[in-house]
Amino acid sequence: MSASTKLYTAVRSLVHLAETHPAPQSSAQISEVTGIHSSKIRKLLSFMVKGNLVSSEKGNNGGFILNKAPKQITLQEIYCDIEDRKAFHLDVSQKYKKSKETEDFNKYFLGLFSDIQIQIESKMSKITLADILKNFNKTTSFKK
Amino acid sequence: MSASTKLYTAVRSLVHLAETHPAPQSSAQISEVTGIHSSKIRKLLSFMVKGNLVSSEKGNNGGFILNKAPKQITLQEIYCDIEDRKAFHLDVSQKYKKSKETEDFNKYFLGLFSDIQIQIESKMSKITLADILKNFNKTTSFKK
């Protein structure tokens, strides 16, 4: 999955969890809402479980539960949980011996790309799950 | 090539053209400087020829020539010439019939990702080839 598709799917899952909180939602249920295969949902949500955005329970009547108030969940947090690789990273081939010049250019672009990455994440950190719920006229039953 | 690698290679090529202007530089010469295969250089620079950043001449003593003053070439321009796909684009699968809900979410994320894209390009539009030359203590023989 591309970074954007992952973020999209993650947000849709979290929106569903916010709406149905605190009833645990199985990957099968989320799959029905989002149209994504349940196995992928599980894989994606497992990252957010590790990041503590979501908790999970196995067994009968188990599933995934939102772990934080929608107001306190930013897109940036979600993004960081599910994405290992940065959107704008430098992956110049390491196969060949690099000249001094090449190394210097690498450094320059690494700096530039991390600046860009910071801007992306700063933009994302200003948008919360609550904002998205509001945008779609959805309400959350999450009680702090 | 990833977007970042393409940008990196393009800039290195343009830096070389700025330094050697107005002598045409062949893909073989640029390849020696950047360590990238000449065929890739040609492919990448052909986009910038179409975008008018660079002009090219075939035949003996031909090659690529910088077409604009380094001060007037921004990273954003280079990026747009060589990159068809946007860095942060939504490629949700179109295979399955989309629900109304899915379409609405798509629209929301398309908007968000294009906002992010604008920020990326705005950052890039503030950096010129001349800035990069200066950063590496290189001079250009480009005469306006």
Place this chain on the structure above:
DNA sequence: TTTATATGTTACACATACTGTAACAATTGG
């Protein structure tokens, strides 16, 4: 204790994309 249901992870076949290189037509200057 047994059964049903979930997560979390692994596996796998298939498809798609990327990579590095070669080849070659078209073009140009000498």
Place this chain on the structure above:
DNA sequence: CCAATTGTTACAGTATGTGTAACATATAAA
């Protein structure tokens, strides 16, 4: 005509992504 060069196509080999299935582990309820 010849040598050099761009611009494009081709291609084999590799890597990556995709969709799905399978299953060990865990849990709650009967």
